[in-house]
Ligand SMILES: NC(=O)C1=CN([C@@H]2O[C@H](COP(=O)(O)OP(=O)(O)OC[C@H]3O[C@@H](n4cnc5c(N)ncnc54)[C@H](O)[C@@H]3O)[C@@H](O)[C@H]2O)C=CC1
């Protein structure tokens with residue numbers, strides 16, 4: 001009679017493993033000796049030993065195939081926050097996450113680690129050293145965040161010691177690092193179009209930017225500490241670099257590192273925010289006729305002009321979290337990883 005081997009605790013699946021964070025997570029898990037399965041709607045790379053399942057997380061049957069013999073699942077899939085497709089956010093982040101939970105439970109998965117976002121408590125006004133007990137935003141800053149709130153609630157409420165299904169949510173903030181498709185590319189694009197000359201507000205607002213390897217470290221620690229008797233069950237944890245930095249200093253360091261000028265001229269926060277809201281309404285009104293994508297959306301202005309940094313004391317206490325890469329080293333490594341976005345290289349390519 002064929003005997004079925006017990007699934008190994010070092011076998012895991014990463015839903016969204018083809019994305020920016022997901023791929024860094026997969027690489028680290030492989031380094032640490034895990035056997036990894038990636039589930040994603042696209043395959044963006046190959047790594048020896050990593051199995052890829054291409055599929056939509058809203059498709060339970062496809063998920064069930066990928067989750068066979070898997071005891072630990074990381075869920076870091078989401079449509080890009082910049083999208084304005086509300087139906088897609090709802091379908092993937094809310095309905096899809098419900099499907100992920102059901103598939104995990106049916107497949108016998110024991111631990112689910114969700115990548116949530118610190119923005120679930122952000123309403124566009126200052127947050128200084130915010131703790132996890134801050135209430136969810138009543139008026140989330142955009143629809144992406146609204147669906148991240150629902151997603152986090154679904155995952156945390158599904159935690160059940162009785163059923164042997166444990167869940168935890170990691171809330172990173174402003175993830176950056178090599179291969180990030182958002183922060184640095186958007187910043188460079190804005191600078192190249194001559195729109196990075198202005199500092200919104202007085203420039204003193206502190207913000208968390210978190211190096212991707214620290215976010216990965218937080219996820220793996222959470223997975224390894226998530227046990228029935230641990231305080232992590234059904235809880236959310238901020239994971240940051242624990243070095244809040246002036247938003248405009250961070251932007252300037254990245255820009256200058258890539259050969260662009262740092263922003264210099266100050267504009268009043270409320271003026272820029274008001275213009276961004278007006279532009280937003282205009283784009284909505286004109287949507288049937290033309291598709292406009294404004295650079296300064298209300299969300300970006302709020303993120304650029306307010307304090308939003310979070311305490312990771314809870315992660316330090318419950319899982320011994322400490323950032324593994326300092327902000328200084330993280331910025332250097334990130335800048336070095338984008339040689340193709342350097343001003344001199346882009347200029348050369350144009351001429
Ligand atoms: N980038 C950031 O600054 C922050 C990101 N987060 C969260 O971290 C997670 C990862 O974000 P990133 O790596 O930056 O995004 P990303 O866009 O690089 O990766 C997301 C991945 O999810 C996959 N995906 C999307 N819809 C899917 C579906 N229906 N079925 C299967 N796979 C699907 C995509 O193909 C992609 O590979 C997301 O949950 C995001 O909300 C949270 C805080 C900050």
Ligand SMILES: CC(C)CCC[C@@H](C)[C@H]1CC[C@H]2C3=C(CC[C@]12C)[C@@]1(C)CCC(=O)C[C@@H]1CC3
Nearest residue numbers: 081117119174182183186187190295300303304
């Ligand atoms: C136009 C400029 C004034 C600002 C450009 C920088 C932005 C591209 C980024 C600064 C903070 C970033 C951020 C996110 C996306 C990129 C930024 C707006 C998130 C919204 C990504 C998804 C999240 O869950 C929260 C992030 C907060 C910080």
